[in-house]
Amino acid sequence: MLFLTYVISSDCDNNIRNGGALVAATDCNMACTGNTNELCGAGNRLNVFWSGKTPPPPPTTVAQVGNWKTLGCYSDGVNGGRTLQHGMAMASPTTIEECTSACFQAGYRYAGTEFAGECYCDTTITNGGAPTPLSDCNMPCAGNSSQFCGGPNRLNVYNYTGTDLPPITAPGGGGGGGAGGNAVAPVNSGLPGTWKYAACYIDNAHGRIFEFEQTPNSQNTIQSCVTTCQSKNFTVAGTEFGNECYCGNRLVNGAATADESSCNMGCAGNATQACGGPNRLSVYSATPNVTSLPVPVPLNSSLPGEWTYAGCHTDINDRVLPWQIIWQTNNTVEACLNQCHAFGYTAAGLEYGQECYCGDKTDITEKGSVPAPESECNIQCPGDPLHLCGGGLRLQLYTWASEINVWHTPDNIGRYEFFAPGVVVPLIATLGINDKVTFLEKHGTSEFQNSTGAYEFDPSLAHNFSAAYREMHVKTDVFCAGSIILPDKAGRQINVGGWSLDSTYGVRLFTPDGAPGVNGTNDWEENYPLLKLQRGRWYPTAAMLPNGSILVVGGEIGSNDKPQPNLEILPKPQGGETVIELDWLARTDPNNLYPFITILPSGRVFIAYYNEARILDAATFDTFQTLPNMPAAVNNFDGGRTYPLAGSMMVFPQHAPYTDPLRVLVCGGSTPGPAHVLDNCVSIAPEAPNATWTLERMPSRRVMSLMVALPDGTFMILGGAKEGVAGFGLASDPNFNAVLYDPTLPVGQRFSILNNTIVPRMYHSEAILLNDGRILVSGSDPQTPGFPEEMRLEVYIPPYLNEGRTQPEFDLPNNDWAYGGSYTITNVKLHHGTTQTMRVSLVAAVSSTHGNSMGSRTIFPQFSCSGTTCTIQAPPNANVSPPAWWQLFILDGKTPSFSRWVRIGGDPGRLGEWPQLQGFTPPGM
Template identity: 60%
Template sequence: MAWNSARTLILAVAAILPIAHTLGLSSLQDLQVRQTVGATNWTAFGCYTDNGGARTLSGSSYTSPTAMTVESCVNFCSTGSNSYIYAGIEYAQECYCDNFIRNGATSVTSSQCNMPCTGNAAEFCGAGNLLDIYYSGGQPPPAPIIVPSVGNWTSLGCYNDSTARALAYGAPVTEGMTVEGCTSACYTAGYPLAGLEYSTQCFCGLVLDNGSGPTPASDCDMTCAGNATEYCGGPNRLNIYNYTELVPTTPGGGGGGGGGGGGGTTTVSPVTSGLPGTWGYTACYVDNANGRVIGNEYDNSNMTVENCIANCIGENFTVAAIEYSTQCFCGDYLINGAALAPAGDCSMGCEGNSTEACGGPNRLSVYSSTGNVTILPIPAPQNTSLPGQWSYQGCYAEPATGVHVLPYELDWTTNNTIDACLNQCAAFGYPAAGLEYGEQCFCGDITDVAGNGGFLAPETDCNMPCSGDPIHICGAGDRLSMYYWNGTMNVWHMPENIGHYEFLIGGLIVPLIATVGINNKVTFLEKWGTSEYDNSTGAYELDLTLVDNYRLAWREMHVKTDVFCSGSIILPDKGGRQINVGGWSLESTFGVRLYTPDGSAGVNGTNDWEENVNELTLQRGRWYPTAMMMSNGSILVVGGETGSNASPQPNLEILPKPPGGDTVITLDYLQRTDPNNLYPFLMVLPSGRIFIGYYNEARILDPITFDTVTVLPNIPGEVNNFLAGRTYPMEGTAVLFPQYAPYTDPIQILICGGSTPGAAIAVDNCVSIVPEAENATWTLERMPSKRVMPCMVTLPDGTYMIMNGAQQGVAGFGLATEPNLSALLYDPLQPVGQRVSILNTTIVDRLYHSEATLLTDGRVLISGSDPQTYYPNGSYVYPEEMRIEFNIMETDWEYNGQYTITVNLFQGTTSTMRISLVAASSSTHGNVMSGGRILFPEFACSGNTCTITAPPNAYVSPPGWSQLFILDGPTPSHSLWVRIGGDPAQLGNWPDFPDFTLPGV
């Protein structure tokens, strides 16, 4: 037997019983989090995330491999030259100090900081990438700021620099560096641009050279050597300031104060003839008095008026403007209330022709193809005519820590508008929206604003026009034009009954696939051959009636090849066999394995998994395939890869294999979307057609030719990333909505969770669609938290329980963090946006390779993921209950047949009773291979005898086994198994080989 001391923890969850109670779970952990530190004022502040590349506490630090304690770290951070208000301990031996919590660190549950201190094993000292933080109660010193203006100098923000300088002139500053000192030095030297870098350096120039452009304000994070309350750039970063009037002198260069290299007697004038078409000179205009008056810059070291106009014509613009002798700007209008300047102010000769006037410092020589120039007013906040229920809140400041007030950022460099931003945030369920730096849109929750340190700033701080709407303001550098949704956008219910978790039994393995058999026992398959346990046999069966006796509850079974990341379903034959296909590598990827459940409650079966790769295999090797029972009783197997992280297997095949040669059909869309389409979602629709969902796409297939009938709209992703995926490895989960007799309503499909490429931010929404509706569209509903690798279980009352997974990462070993410990209930009968209820939480992390399975008594069995450090202990007693009881004589149903049951109700009457049929399924990697199909059939009762009408056809209910539940309100009976539609493909007589037992049809 494959007994091992390292066991998985298997929980049963009662989510729907009216008398459920939350159990008090205790921990085996005896260590303590210090709430106070000695006789000091320091107190525990919480467990926070950390990142070696961007520390949460970035002040002084030290490491002590043998003597670290909470007291020693607090003492280090609060005495001598150190005077910090936060102290944090990590990895049992590292101490960090700071006055601010930086870099987006977030609070997590205190139990995650669980490493004992190296100097005192009775205390916690954080964990890997987690800090136990202590707080002195003091106030931090004033945070440094980017000085917004000095006299006529205004901040343009933070810009990048390099060895090829953005500003060519290095200005001497005799005293300690300050913003005031640098701008004064550049003014004296006759330059309109000043830049401060690396705390001590000052540079001046006429233009920004060598490709310098804006960077996030947080990049300029070094304080001035002469004033620590001001920022003076950073490494290769410049805080740039612009003089908005004329400087008293112009630096050398000739040409009447400009380029061209000529002497002072050169005549400089606008070009009034020889221009293309209807182009002509308009006037000299002031730039930067209230910000740039025209965008779309095209610089040229050999600039002429003709060159600039040609650029603008090529980009289909009607206005051209030249500045500083080398800068060309194009547009269709001037913005920011552009004002006329004296003609003589535009006196700098063009670099390519010193006789042509090319503007001046903050002056533009403007040309137009229409004869007139439209001037848009100085932008103002948009506080009327807003979409939906949005209202303007004012100008808000980002915190000095560099953490964004709202977490989701969209960058629209040319088309940012307030309406577009607000509509995008609302579409994804976010009631707070902020616009920053003209081109950025941020979405989040209203609670994020205060939680991340945002605060109301002077209205004048927000002064940058929107990139797509120049008459309205979209924040500024580190300033947000903030909008809130006036009303409740998401209704997440908090029911009185939130269910409870109970410890069921210790596991033998980390299971990958869990399946409830028609013998009411649960089979578990694991990655045999690559198991964590040397003596594992790869397969086990759990008798739920024996869970109080660990050694009797488990039956050892066997597989012959590695089922790692395979797919399973239950067959419609008389034996209710379970079939498993695919696997890890080599011959296991071709594997076809069959098991006929036997035995009964309390009595061991003797059947085992049957497999022979010399007799029965797939036509293609598959790792991460999906299997589905088709309406004709055949088995559809789709997708996967040729082996672990190998080349794609972008095709489908049928079992039993049709006669003839190779019958595999290639699917080009699986080739194109590999590797983000593994374990695709497959479901039979009431029309008989097949829904397939893969990566962020979906389509409807013909059930005979498998040609595409309809390409559905792409599946929505995250608010700021439409490339988010829903199938492995950006793993979400999917089910069918309930179907009610007479089954005439169009079917809907629900998909929840997923993740994004790159940053791997988990998705916090569910989407649903009526796939066969004309012009079908997705409906998005936000969940209370992010979730990748979720599991979703169909409950007997037609609701769905969502649990397990993580809030960051993707599926795979060690590729996800921040476990999601909460459970949700999704009720499709509630209005859109009000369908989610928040259930109880668990103490057990369930990430990669976890499963959730509906048991015959209505509980949900949760298993899998990595073994845990902390286990609940004590005695757990399932609450006493009075369940509805029923019996049935006929369990082999024909379509549209009528079948009689006798019920025994302990509460209520048959007039309030409900009956549901939950299709047999197998759970792996969040994929419910049956689509979580649930039907509510027609029935009529006389006394305690009820007649149920079976589903009408194989499109509504593909042939197979279902759990029949009777509900007297919220409480389900124990289910009984019925077979619907027989075995039309005669799978019970397949495969006809000596090594396989045939149960018959």
């Protein structure tokens, strides 16, 4: 059988195991990465295919072989010793028949198979071995996959019921074909270099005394084992049970020497050489002395931070703590605790020696983990053999004393409301300076045959569907392009890039006109090839530079095609290209699409792409500084934040006098491969000394997150999914909850959990701020069974509008501001407070697509008031405030006014005179 799951992985088996059961076909709703027309399961869901052939039967417990009858499954190693003490070196892969035959010939009444390939014999059951559930013996025999041969520390035990047992012979002698009872001896000559025999050691009294096991070898000799260890730069070698070889640079777990006569099994490849015995190792060393470390113990003191030891706890197959990290050679308690804490988790557990798990304290009780005997956490840490790192399905559990994450649950959580029916699923949403919303969608590749690719929505007419939308037109396909609002006097919107061929070169311009309740007449202007990009781009980002030029960065040459790892400048000057190649974009494709860009107070350019970030010179675009990589998942540093891993970015509000370093915030994302969705945000002040990322846990996982800057300086985070990545059919489990992020609160206390929607908002959904302070939420185009094309428009009523307070009012005599100038607003009306408690904010014009709010920025300028007139000081320069149109709000306590549009910084690039080409109507200066 072939099993396809989670888009990018496949599994095979002959049987459906572990309780797998048939579910609704619609549960398997994620498209395959190699063919989006086919389905490849989903999170915890498999598309199962059958070859039509009858599969071989699953393994069973052999009930009887001749006079040998099963006693069931028994525990082994309970008190550090074997339940059956005499091991048999098998000449061929282990089966029940082979093991019982070997025990019969050696004269033993009891036979047991363990760990698929081991055979043990004895005259009685010893060392506390006792029956366990038959399901514990679950490993198929190495020599016959239809039989079970025990498991880890579990034996399938058989009892001989006949009366014709021969006399007991020397245990295990002959190892692999040699005659039983032959004398065996250590090897004292013919070894490489300085290697010499050390001693016979006891194994498994407190766990294995070697840290690195080699593959069992039916031709094992002392020379072959020593040579293997030497080739891997180890200095200690040991042979056990005839065919086993172990390597290391020390012995661990309280290794102690044994009576030399107990290392009495012949090597599988040379019956005259002593190759240990059952729980006995013949040890050789390249150095005069062998280091032996004591029995490991739990690390329960001198722990980092507020971590405390909670004891040995049970784990479950589905895992008590959800995030797994595997450090095969260097796992330690301290490393695990520090990693879990760095990513905001309050519970950490270590298991199987090399595994570290992170989660929350609530996971422990919710998943039913309970204390277990300390003796069951008995595996040393590979990076610290003096301490224990759990056991088989046993967690060495630690908890953090205080709460790391304070997620507020306020009484006032705002609400979603249905706003209006839609006409398409918009890919790009932009609030124009006429307070109407421009929607752009796929043109030519749309699911709606009569779509023109562009519409203008008037929120003031949302109640009147026939009047709310105005049909507009584009000539080429904007799927998936980038947009910003220009600082020219008309507030034109520019859209660049697209789906394929000519459309990827597209440069489209629209001049908003009309007013709320009054139809405009302008349409999109486009004339390829008279006006085009210098390189075709799918998924590019656009940004406004301080000098008034337009920066266009990245993308691919077409849909899921070769990278376009460069940037260019618009308008293109006469006589030459402006394209600059960027090796770091080439290196990180395809996980760097729609990179996040903002201008820093120094005038330099900050760019974040995949999981990297850097600062560029705004003139040469050379790298001025490479910043640390963004943290991602606690168990995968390869996680990323830009499409298709798809987080979102905002810029922290800037406050006059603008002396604090600018900080950026990036939330959500996913990981390549298994697509573990991220549950955190990271922020950095790129120009601060020794800039580092600060990580904060979100209340839930989120990929394809939508973020909106609000007039009170907070950020709304909504939409997205909890499983998968961005793209058609590549995500599931919608995130219906909205959260609010408040940058003014302490780190770890900035999130408030708000209300839920009933509408999944996944791939191709958008959210933007309206002029009345509400958030418009649109779209969802996952093309996944169970998640339809979503055309309903919603608004989110933030808490600041949910209390029914009257919004303040003001008049704006002048909406064209120069840097550093003083400008008045008049007729200020506050209904709940005074100008002493009033605030003024500027929210930059934004075009939103795929969670990338291009142009986003928030400023709280200096102001003063006298009566009902207030004077606002414009930001000082284009570095603090790149030339743009802004929504000007006043806030009466928490309550914002309706916004008024103001242009700050003019049009330094003289974009109002561009382009002087047929089919375009530039507004002039």
